[in-house]
Amino acid sequence: MTTPGSSRGSSRPWPRVPGIAFGGDYNPEQWPEEVWVDDVARMAEAGVSMVTVGVFSWALLEPAQGNYDFGWLDRVMDLLAAHDIGVDLATATASPPPWFSHRYPESLPVTREGHRMSQGARQAYCPSSTAYRAASTALAGALANRYGTHPALVMWHVNNEYGCHTSECFCDESAVAFRRWLRDRYGDLDGLNEAWGTAFWSQRYYSFDEVIPPRLTPTWGNPTQNLDWKRFCSDELLACFIAERDVLRAITPDLPITTNFMGAFKPVDYFSWAPHEDVISDDHYILGADHMNHIRLSMSADLMRSLGGGNPWILMEQSTSAVNWQPRNLAKAPGQLKRNSLQHVARGADAICFFQWRASRRGAEKFHSAMLPHAGTDTRLWREVTALGADLKNLAEVAGSRVECAVAIVWDWPAWWAVELDSHPSSDVQYLDLMRATYEAFWQLDVTVDFVRPDADLSAYKVVAIPSLYLVSDASAANLTRYVEAGGHLVCNFFSGIVDPDDAVRLGGYPGAFRELLGVRVEEFYPLLEHQTVTLADGGTGRVWTEMLTPAGAEVVTTYVDGPLPGLPAITRHDVGSGVAHYVTTFLDAARTTRLLQVICADAGVVTRGLETGARLDRFEPAGLETIRRQAEGASYLFVINHTDREADVPAAGVELLTGKAADGIVHVAAGGVAVVREAAAATMDG
Numbered sequence: 001m002t003t004p005g006s007s008r009g010s011s012r013p014w015p016r017v018p019g020i021a022f023g024g025d026y027n028p029e030q031w032p033e034e035v036w037v038d039d040v041a042r043m044a045e046a047g048v049s050m051v052t053v054g055v056f057s058w059a060l061l062e063p064a065q066g067n068y069d070f071g072w073l074d075r076v077m078d079l080l081a082a083h084d085i086g087v088d089l090a091t092a093t094a095s096p097p098p099w100f101s102h103r104y105p106e107s108l109p110v111t112r113e114g115h116r117m118s119q120g121a122r123q124a125y126c127p128s129s130t131a132y133r134a135a136s137t138a139l140a141g142a143l144a145n146r147y148g149t150h151p152a153l154v155m156w157h158v159n160n161e162y163g164c165h166t167s168e169c170f171c172d173e174s175a176v177a178f179r180r181w182l183r184d185r186y187g188d189l190d191g192l193n194e195a196w197g198t199a200f201w202s203q204r205y206y207s208f209d210e211v212i213p214p215r216l217t218p219t220w221g222n223p224t225q226n227l228d229w230k231r232f233c234s235d236e237l238l239a240c241f242i243a244e245r246d247v248l249r250a251i252t253p254d255l256p257i258t259t260n261f262m263g264a265f266k267p268v269d270y271f272s273w274a275p276h277e278d279v280i281s282d283d284h285y286i287l288g289a290d291h292m293n294h295i296r297l298s299m300s301a302d303l304m305r306s307l308g309g310g311n312p313w314i315l316m317e318q319s320t321s322a323v324n325w326q327p328r329n330l331a332k333a334p335g336q337l338k339r340n341s342l343q344h345v346a347r348g349a350d351a352i353c354f355f356q357w358r359a360s361r362r363g364a365e366k367f368h369s370a371m372l373p374h375a376g377t378d379t380r381l382w383r384e385v386t387a388l389g390a391d392l393k394n395l396a397e398v399a400g401s402r403v404e405c406a407v408a409i410v411w412d413w414p415a416w417w418a419v420e421l422d423s424h425p426s427s428d429v430q431y432l433d434l435m436r437a438t439y440e441a442f443w444q445l446d447v448t449v450d451f452v453r454p455d456a457d458l459s460a461y462k463v464v465a466i467p468s469l470y471l472v473s474d475a476s477a478a479n480l481t482r483y484v485e486a487g488g489h490l491v492c493n494f495f496s497g498i499v500d501p502d503d504a505v506r507l508g509g510y511p512g513a514f515r516e517l518l519g520v521r522v523e524e525f526y527p528l529l530e531h532q533t534v535t536l537a538d539g540g541t542g543r544v545w546t547e548m549l550t551p552a553g554a555e556v557v558t559t560y561v562d563g564p565l566p567g568l569p570a571i572t573r574h575d576v577g578s579g580v581a582h583y584v585t586t587f588l589d590a591a592r593t594t595r596l597l598q599v600i601c602a603d604a605g606v607v608t609r610g611l612e613t614g615a616r617l618d619r620f621e622p623a624g625l626e627t628i629r630r631q632a633e634g635a636s637y638l639f640v641i642n643h644t645d646r647e648a649d650v651p652a653a654g655v656e657l658l659t660g661k662a663a664d665g666i667v668h669v670a671a672g673g674v675a676v677v678r679e680a681a682a683a684t685m686d687g
């Protein structure tokens with residue numbers, strides 16, 4: 001029997017590693033064994049407490065089907081145990097070996113166009129392949145039997161980034177699985193024909209055998225077929241995860257099991273996956289060329305915390321500096337590694353890990369940065385890595401504390417898939433654009449948010465924002481309505497509430513499911529040209545979209561001055577029960593979005609902090625200062641992350657944990673620096 005992990009305040013197990021875990025992907029199989037000795041010595045120097053081992057080692061672990069070679073892994077596990085480093089052991093199933101694809105060529109994935117891909121990179125398997133499912137679960141079982149009681153083992157890492165390269169496969173075996181999934185969903189063909197609207201374009205099916213994946217078609221394929229395909233592909237990958245997880249769980253029932261997510265990754269509905277994970281883990285890479293990348297990072301971290309219901313989560317991968325897969329791979333600036341890492345901790349991560357420990361010498365990722373770079377330990381990167389290890393030790397007491405939010409943003413994968421289907425009023429309506437714009441406005445207001453599904457319990461939130469919810473069920477629409485009636489403040493953007501879960505339009509005027517809640521009726525959409533903007537009477541501007549709206553109970557907040565609908569309402573507000581619902585009919589510019597959300601927060605009693613800081617930062621600048629609180633029984637930790645090039649003075653009283661110095665009233669945060677204050681008086685939640 002294995003030693004149970006600690007629970008960290010949740011009913012789910014957590015890897016038994018003290019404080020904030022620190023480490024990365026460790027691929028010793030790429031190096032001669034002499035190097036391993038140096039590895040563990042350096043890990044001790046850096047304060048590494050957990051490594052992920054074996055992610056891409058299937059071909060070495062199983063040289064021929066059913067013949068395992070665990071010798072090298074035994075030695076790695078023993079070495080790590082001797083140095084007190086916990087192992088997050090991978091099931092190694094993300095990259096089947098060449099012998100596997102050679103023996104089971106039908107397991108190789110097929111593209112929409114009908115091309116079968118080859119092995120030679122990684123992730124070359126069809127998620128529905130029975131040969132793959134059998135071989136991957138067999139390997140997971142063999143690993144669990146071999147290492148289930150090993151003292152180094154602290155967690156299971158199933159597969160790797162499900163769907164990263166191969167999120168869908170259009171082969172015949174996948175077609176069979178899709179038909180099975182559709183039978184489960186619809187029962188019979190009548191249900192499918194009705195849901196898919198096959199009366200349109202002569203698409204009626206008379207036998208399930210006629211139904212195929214949405215392969216290449218002469219023009220737009222059936223939208224509901226495409227939507228169901230996305231649901232199916234996410235479920236099919238989840239089934240791969242669950243198959244391995246169940247094998248592991250049967251052998252090591254007390255060990256936590258995870259698979260690493262990829263933030264806002266469209267193909268996989270992480271909200272439907274999250275309940276199947278013991279611990280949420282995520283890989284986050286910043287795009288060097290994106291000047292908002294620190295805000296994207298916060299957004300992704302908030303999403304991960306939210307997926308896990310507020311429980312601590314693991315940053316499984318990030319880069320110490322440059323990656324290798326962008327057109328131009330920018331190195332991180334000095335200090336950025338620390339800021340990025342502590343941003344994740346501030347937003348609930350209790351483990352900070354990297355891809356990877358030692359930079360590879362060979363292979364497609366040899367120019368990807370690592371904790372231990374090609375140039376060795378006499379490098380600024382190594383110094384930053386070891387300094388981070390020390391910082392995380394100083395933050396050990398933060399582990400297990402939680403981030404409490406008064407504001408939530410609705411996030412829904414099926415709505416994302418549906419709104420981006422083709423043949424819509426405007427291809428400029430992109431889910432993440434609206435999501436990011438809303439998130440960024442709250443970020444500028446220094447308001448930390450949770451992400452929630454539309455059917456979630458919203459009673460804890462004072463403000464709920466719906467950046468985009470084209471598809472919504474009756475039950476979710478009723479949930480959102482009840483939230484407002486009970487006193488909630490809701491703000492909803494255009495092209496929401498339009499269709500039901502089958503992608504069938506809700507009749508009687510837009511925005512369908514939200515017409516009564518918002519107190520408006522929209523007759524027609526007036527999307528804008530690509531670079532066209534419209535002016536609002538209050539000075540704001542809009543782009544992408546306008547619509548012909550008649551108030552039906554709502555007040556007009558502001559109108560259009562120009563564009564296709566001069567004089568007509570642009571933003572409305574509707575009192576409902578003891579709450580209020582705002583509606584925004586265009587893609588508002590950033591400053592106007594921030595102002596609108598600030599007013600809504602003020603009405604709802606949510607403090608928009610940050611404006612009073614000594615540095616007098618312009619909160620509407622893209623770069624800025626973020627403050628986040630993590631709270632525990634009787635303790636409160638204020639994280640201040642300064643993304644500007646000026647020192648900032650922030651009100652805080654207590655002990656700054658990174659330096660151990662007292663903060664009496666003010667904490668000075670260096671340009672590009674971070675401070676974490678254990679607050680003297682546990683603060684109250686203020687958003």
Ligand code: GAL
Binds near residue numbers: 160283317
């Ligand atoms: C991730 C992957 C790692 C590594 C990394 C490079 O997608 O899980 O194995 O490839 O990217 O940035």
Ligand code: ZN
Binds near residue numbers: 110126127128129169
């Ligand atoms: Zn397939």
